[in-house]
Amino acid sequence: MSDSHKRILQVVNAIPPGRVATYGQVAQLAGLPRRARLVGTVLANLDESEQVPWHRVINARGAISERSSLGGSEDYQRILLEAEGIVFDERDTIELSRYRWKPDNQ
DNA sequence: GAATTGACGCGGC
DNA sequence: GGCCGCGCCAATT
Secondary structure (H helix, E strand, C coil): CCCCHHHHHHHCCCCCCCCCEEHHHHHHHHCCCHHHHHHHEEEEEECCCHHHCCCEECEEEECCCCCCCCCCCHHHHHHHHHCCCCCCCCCCCHHHHHHEEECHHH
């Protein structure tokens, strides 16, 4: 496991419930500016035993990017987020200005 | 080891 | 935020 991977997982793991973070944000917090895509690959290859709240990581538009291989539960991520109090609008997006995680204030 | 692909971001139009 | 193109890095083929 690379150090970059560990830092990414650490950041994702630090996202408080009821808040979300974009890939770019996670990448930057992990010390990897503009490596949003890397965050995606790492999460895609996540091991089951990692126990990371990957559902709190979304794309820059505030929408959910689903995995290549859907395990049948396509809306699993959305369900988890709604369970934390996050509301989706008609376009299946959330208000980033309201739910985005702010590391400074948490 | 080169080419391809992939949970993306950002600047332009 | 809709679509297009470019950039970036790792895993896969």
